[in-house]
Amino acid sequence: MPWTTSDIPDLTGKNAVVTGPTLGGIGYFTARGLAAAGARVILAGRSWEKLDAAAAALSEEVPGARLDRVALDLSSLQAVRAGAEAIAAATFDGGGPLHLLVNNAGVMATPQSRTVDDLDLQMATNHFGPFLLTGLLLEPLAESGEARIVTVSSMMHKLARKAPLGYPTVQVGRYSPWNVYSQSKLANLLFTFELQRRLEKAGLPISAYAAHPGLASTRLMANGTSRRLIAPIASISEAAVHAMAQTPEAGAWPALMAATYPGLEPGTYIGPSDAFEARGVPKPVTASRLARDPEAARALWELSEQTTGIAYP
Numbered sequence: 001m002p003w004t005t006s007d008i009p010d011l012t013g014k015n016a017v018v019t020g021p022t023l024g025g026i027g028y029f030t031a032r033g034l035a036a037a038g039a040r041v042i043l044a045g046r047s048w049e050k051l052d053a054a055a056a057a058l059s060e061e062v063p064g065a066r067l068d069r070v071a072l073d074l075s076s077l078q079a080v081r082a083g084a085e086a087i088a089a090a091t092f093d094g095g096g097p098l099h100l101l102v103n104n105a106g107v108m109a110t111p112q113s114r115t116v117d118d119l120d121l122q123m124a125t126n127h128f129g130p131f132l133l134t135g136l137l138l139e140p141l142a143e144s145g146e147a148r149i150v151t152v153s154s155m156m157h158k159l160a161r162k163a164p165l166g167y168p169t170v171q172v173g174r175y176s177p178w179n180v181y182s183q184s185k186l187a188n189l190l191f192t193f194e195l196q197r198r199l200e201k202a203g204l205p206i207s208a209y210a211a212h213p214g215l216a217s218t219r220l221m222a223n224g225t226s227r228r229l230i231a232p233i234a235s236i237s238e239a240a241v242h243a244m245a246q247t248p249e250a251g252a253w254p255a256l257m258a259a260t261y262p263g264l265e266p267g268t269y270i271g272p273s274d275a276f277e278a279r280g281v282p283k284p285v286t287a288s289r290l291a292r293d294p295e296a297a298r299a300l301w302e303l304s305e306q307t308t309g310i311a312y313p
């Protein structure tokens with residue numbers, strides 16, 4: 001039987017964090033699905049205004065939803081540390097440990113930019129920030145006795161020809177926004193599979209999963225590369241993508257299935273089932289051979305620990 005949102009079990013008593021829950025995006029609909037099942041959802045985003053708007057809309061759509069808001073800017077290592085502290089404080093103050101972390105937030109094909117830590121903006125937001133956040137939240141996650149971490153990747157990971165293993169504060173060669181995006185989404189999968197191996201080895205009661213939304217009509221493109229295009233071209237290219245895409249609500253299904261499907265094999269990667277994984281009901285899908293390369297995963301892990309200053313167990 002295909003998975004539907006009615007397969008989401010009762011999540012009453014569970015605490016979940018969703019990063020990037022902006023109204024209209026995949027994170028918003030992920031948060032909505034979890035809140036509707038009874039979870040207390042901590043909305044973690046970089047703009048208070050957008051967090052307030054998302055919380056207000058969620059409260060209207062899910063009467064009685066239990067929501068918290070936490071400021072989190074994934075592009076700054078210091079801000080990630082502050083955000084993780086706020087999340088840990090929210091879970092413990094608000095009663096109980098953390099059961100679920102959905103690393104959803106991301107940027108796509110942004111113009112070249114370096115962060116306050118001198119990292120590439122896409123790699124910082126899509127990989128290094130979530131790597132640090134996850135490591136800092138392992139303790140509250142382990143406290144739950146059975147936790148899941150879901151990281152949102154993309155079909156675009158298949159376009160990456162190599163893992164992003166260069167020293168991250170050094171820019172080598174010409175900047176290609178799409179190449180860096182593909183590499184950051186490959187990093188999401190290398191991270192997930194290596195994380196699962198390490199969690200298992202450390203005997204922690206946490207499982208790691210990955211998901212991708214297919215093609216969903218969100219503001220991701222407009223927020224990224226289209227900003228560099230002249231307005232008419234940007235709106236035509238966005239309209240073309242949106243015409244082919246599924247709704248953001250459907251784009252959240254893979255993450256929701258990965259987050260909640262009972263008995264799902266740890267390390268599973270979930271994506272849509274139709275139109276070459278662009279749309280449709282979610283199911284387990286295959287990652288590229290490079291995403292499954294344990295050597296690349298180990299090397300990226302070591303680089304990520306050095307870059308973010310965290311040591312996982």
Ligand SMILES: NC(=O)c1ccc[n+]([C@@H]2O[C@H](COP(=O)([O-])OP(=O)(O)OC[C@H]3O[C@@H](n4cnc5c(N)ncnc54)[C@H](OP(=O)(O)O)[C@@H]3O)[C@@H](O)[C@H]2O)c1
Pocket residue numbers: 019020021022024025026027044045046047050072073074075076104105106107108125152153154155212213214215216217218219220221223251
């Ligand atoms: N839409 C698709 O077809 C598609 C396809 C493949 C993969 N994905 C993945 O799906 C995820 C969600 O994207 P979406 O399509 O829902 O796009 P979106 O609507 O643009 O949502 C992206 C979210 O990430 C947040 N974000 C960006 N930079 C951040 C930062 N530095 N710190 C904290 N949060 C930050 C955004 O916050 P602001 O609102 O403040 O900018 C927003 O909440 C991303 O990981 C993306 O790579 C999407």
